[in-house]
Amino acid sequence: MRVALTGVLVLLALFVAQPYVTAFLFSAETPRAVTARGDLAPAETTTVTLFERASPSVVHVFAQSAAQGRALMSLDDTDEQSEGGGTQTGTGFVWDAAGHVVTNNHVVQGATQSGGSISVRLSSGEVVAARVVGNASSYDLAVLQLGRVTTMPPPLAIGTSADLKVGQSTYAIGNPFGLDHTLTTGVISALQRRLPTGEGRELSGVIQTDAAINPGNSGGPLLDSAGRLIGVNTAIYSPSGASAGIGFAVPVDVVNRVVPDLIRNGRVRNPGIGIIAGQEATAARLGIDGVVIVRVLRGSPAANAGLRGVDPQTGTIGDVIVGVGNRPIHRLADLTAAIEAAGLAKTVDLAVERDGRVRTVRVTIADVAETRL
Numbered sequence: 124m125r126v127a128l129t130g131v132l133v134l135l136a137l138f139v140a141q142p143y144v145t146a147f148l149f150s151a152e153t154p155r156a157v158t159a160r161g162d163l164a165p166a167e168t169t170t171v172t173l174f175e176r177a178s179p180s181v182v183h184v185f186a187q188s189a190a191q192g193r194a195l196m197s198l199d200d201t202d203e204q205s206e207g208g209g210t211q212t213g214t215g216f217v218w219d220a221a222g223h224v225v226t227n228n229h230v231v232q233g234a235t236q237s238g239g240s241i242s243v244r245l246s247s248g249e250v251v252a253a254r255v256v257g258n259a260s261s262y263d264l265a266v267l268q269l270g271r272v273t274t275m276p277p278p279l280a281i282g283t284s285a286d287l288k289v290g291q292s293t294y295a296i297g298n299p300f301g302l303d304h305t306l307t308t309g310v311i312s313a314l315q316r317r318l319p320t321g322e323g324r325e326l327s328g329v330i331q332t333d334a335a336i337n338p339g340n341s342g343g344p345l346l347d348s349a350g351r352l353i354g355v356n357t358a359i360y361s362p363s364g365a366s367a368g369i370g371f372a373v374p375v376d377v378v379n380r381v382v383p384d385l386i387r388n389g390r391v392r393n394p395g396i397g398i399i400a401g402q403e404a405t406a407a408r409l410g411i412d413g414v415v416i417v418r419v420l421r422g423s424p425a426a427n428a429g430l431r432g433v434d435p436q437t438g439t440i441g442d443v444i445v446g447v448g449n450r451p452i453h454r455l456a457d458l459t460a461a462i463e464a465a466g467l468a469k470t471v472d473l474a475v476e477r478d479g480r481v482r483t484v485r486v487t488i489a490d491v492a493e494t495r496l
Contacts, residue, residue: 173294173350174306180217180279181296181343183244183303184226184253184267185210186234214297214343215243215267216352217276222269223386225378226342227357228258231265243269245276246304257385261393262326262377263357266385279344282351284330284374287311295334295356295370297343309334309368315456317402318358318371327455329371330354336370345372352378394467395491397423398430400455406443413445413476414458424486430475445481446474462488 163171187210213230217223224243234241234255241253251270258265269275291311299305313331332345336359345354354372384391401415418432419425431441446452447461448471465471465488473484 179246186231188233188239213341224267228265257389259391280351284376292348293332294346297340299337299339307335333368396425413443443476
């Protein structure tokens with residue numbers, strides 16, 4: 124019994140002492156040796172290279188309103204704002220070697236409307252004064268001109284949005300919540316989305332991505348896996364105001380058409396007939412093949428031609444555009460393409476369905492960039 128009891132006591136002592144013995148013998152009281160990891164995975168190398176090449180072209184935009192109080196609310200709440208000084212911040216990127224910077228119009232709108240000031244912080248940390256040389260609220264785009272810069276950052280490489288595919292990798296660089304040069308990744312979730320912009324308009328052909336876009340990303344670049352610009356991040360869908368994995372970007376083909384006009388003329392010509400079109404999904408549910416006119420802009424060619432929108436009192440559908448000349452129209456993208464192909468000041472014949480009957484309405488295409496509801 125004595126032997127058994129002694130054995131039990133020894134085992135109990137060892138059990139109690141074990142943590143202390145282990146800590147004494149195996150504690151790492153000096154820096155541990157680094158374990159070699161080998162080469163980065165190919166996907167990691169691609170992402171690292173992309174960021175190192177593109178990030179110097181991305182800038183932080185600060186728009187200071189001259190008015191006291193809170194700055195104007197942005198279209199999509201993807202900017203940071205300061206209530207005290209009326210400062211609105213966002214992202215931009217260098218467009219050319221002359222120092223033009225592209226950003227969202229809603230980022231700088233408060234400053235331009237109130238006569239405030241705009242400054243840009245480059246990736247080097249240098250802060251430079253900037254001025255607006257042109258803006259297009261209907262595309263939510265603006266172009267800034269940098270002041271004197273010590274070293275001009277390189278312009279971003281330009282891609283195309285015409286051949287994008289759902290599932291392609293996307294990379295967004297911006298300044299969410301004021302955190303400079305943040306990279307988020309994702310894929311193209313959908314194409315041909317529609318997005319409300321300024322003056323009650325809608326932009327078609329918008330890119331949807333699940334790359335995280337948060338307040339402060341507005342105006343930043345959306346890149347493909349080759350590091351080329353494919354869109355300008357402009358909005359998020361989020362009830363909470365933070366990223367919910369549904370972000371939207373203005374397609375680069377639109378940007379590449381609009382920005383040169385803004386640099387050259389300070390504004391962009393927008394050929395159109397002056398209508399707000401209904402959602403395609405709604406039209407499909409109603410069995411309508413064509414573009415439903417929801418509203419007609421005052422003083423527009425559509426208004427002058429007598430086109431009708433949806434009755435605001437009864438909700439009754441007015442006119443549905445089903446053709447332009449001999450070209451059938453199934454959705455808004457078809458109508459936009461036909462109008463742009465015809466060109467400004469040209470007359471087109473619209474096939475319009477009203478009350479079950481199709482009639483021809485002649486409309487002259489005009490610059491509707493400044494036409495308001």
